[in-house]
Structure formats: C-alpha cells, structure tokens
Amino acid sequence: MNNQKLKRSGVKRAPHVSQKPGHLFVLSAPSGAGKTTLRRAILDQFSDLLYSISYTSRKPRNGEHDSVDYHFIGKAEFETGIAQDRWAEWAKVHGNYYGTSAHFLNQNLADGKNILLDIDVQGTRQILNRYPESITIFVMPPSLEILRNRLESRGTDSAQTIALRLKNAKKEMAQQKLYRHVIINDRFADALAQLASIIEKYRITR
Numbered sequence: 690m691n692n693q694k695l696k697r698s699g700v701k702r703a704p705h706v707s708q709k710p711g712h713l714f715v716l717s718a719p720s721g722a723g724k725t726t727l728r729r730a731i732l733d734q735f736s737d738l739l740y741s742i743s744y745t746s747r748k749p750r751n752g753e754h755d756s757v758d759y760h761f762i763g764k765a766e767f768e769t770g771i772a773q774d775r776w777a778e779w780a781k782v783h784g785n786y787y788g789t790s791a792h793f794l795n796q797n798l799a800d801g802k803n804i805l806l807d808i809d810v811q812g813t814r815q816i817l818n819r820y821p822e823s824i825t826i827f828v829m830p831p832s833l834e835i836l837r838n839r840l841e842s843r844g845t846d847s848a849q850t851i852a853l854r855l856k857n858a859k860k861e862m863a864q865q866k867l868y869r870h871v872i873i874n875d876r877f878a879d880a881l882a883q884l885a886s887i888i889e890k891y892r893i894t895r
C-alpha cells in the first residue's frame with residue numbers, strides 16, 4: 690500500500706525500523722596501561738564510532754573540558770540519576786561516581802550506531818548484564834614492573850597513589866577473563882592495530 694492509500698485507509702505505517710542495532714564496544718584497562726591514548730587514536734581512525742562520554746561527580750582535572758572528557762555533574766545529581774535508573778551502569782571509583790547514560794546508549798544503538806565505552810571492570814559487568822552482546826576489550830600492560838615504571842615516569846602521582854593504582858591494577862588484571870579480547874600494550878602501534886582489527890571485524894558499515 691502506498692502512502693496515499695495508507696492515509697485514506699486510516700492505517701498507520703509502522704515506524705521505519707530499517708537497521709540492525711549497532712554494536713557496543715567496551716574498553717577497560719588498569720590506570721597507566723595506555724588506554725586513553727588508544728581510545729583517542731581509535732576514535733580518530735573510525736569516524737563513525739561514537740564515544741559515550743561518561744558522567745562523573747569528580748572535579749575536572751587541568752585541561753579537561755565539560756562534555757568532552759566527561760559530563761561533570763554534582764554528587765546529588767548523580768545520586769538522583771541512580772534513583773531514577775538514568776545510568777546503564779555506574780560505579781564508585783576512588784571515591785567518585787562514574788556512569789553511562791542509558792538513554793544515550795539505547796537511542797544510538799537503536800539508530801544502528803557503534804558505540805565505544807571507556808569504563809572500569811565493575812561497569813563492564815553491569816553492561817554485560819544489560820547488553821550481553823557487547824564486545825569487551827581489556828588492555829593489559831606488558832608487566833606490573835613496566836606499569837610501575839610508566840606510573841612513576843608520568844611524575845603526576847605520589848608514591849602512595851602509585852601504590853594504590855598498582856594494587857587496583859592487580860585486582861583488575863585478575864578479572865581479565867570477563868573480557869572477550871585482551872590486548873597487551875607493549876608497543877603502542879601494535880596495540881592500536883589489534884584494537885582496530887577487532888573493531889573492523891564487528892563494525893556494521895552501511
């Protein structure tokens with residue numbers, strides 16, 4: 690039935706559901722494993738990959754911008770969001786809340802977009818419960834020794850903070866089995882190529 694006839698008959702055409710839902714890619718890594726650099730490079734490489742900007746109650750660091758690095762919101766707004774089921778997943782990391790907008794994910798997945806999340810292991814578990822088809826990727830440092838060297842050479846953290854980050858890194862690395870893919874970030878170019886080939890494999894292009 691064409692549109693004219695449909696109009697006359699009073700029958701409503703079903704909403705246009707032309708596409709398959711997009712893929713959700715979840716990237717996690719212990720701090721110092723080079724995840725942020727990898728994330729930026731992969732987003733440059735795949736212009737159709739949409740980055741889910743997380744919401745956080747932590748204060749912006751120097752050089753960070755609202756709605757670019759994070760959506761910076763207050764603790765009270767975040768907690769209201771928990772009560773209203775606004776987050777597809779959320780976690781408290783180092784005393785601050787971090788979460789992913791459920792609306793952003795659902796709307797863009799329904800539109801057939803591919804989305805990249807950069808979240809921690811606790812968040813990944815929740816995402817896998819809600820979106821079991823997610824493609825999960827864990828970035829590993831080559832060794833704890835190298836991770837320690839990287840954290841120390843950044844020169845941004847105290848010895849105490851480095852010790853805490855290493856402790857957390859060990860805990861996170863022990864949960865790598867949760868992830869479908871594990872990339873060892875020894876040489877950056879190799880790690881980036883591996884990540885690109887994973888995304889290429891699943892990516893829906895139209």
Ligand code: 5GP
Pocket residue numbers: 717718720743744747778779780782787788789807808809810811812813
């Ligand atoms: P940072 O404060 O250094 O930017 O991030 C600290 C940790 O929080 C990182 O491991 C990062 O992956 C994680 N994180 C960032 N956004 C989210 C989020 O929306 N949900 C969860 N669960 N973790 C997040």
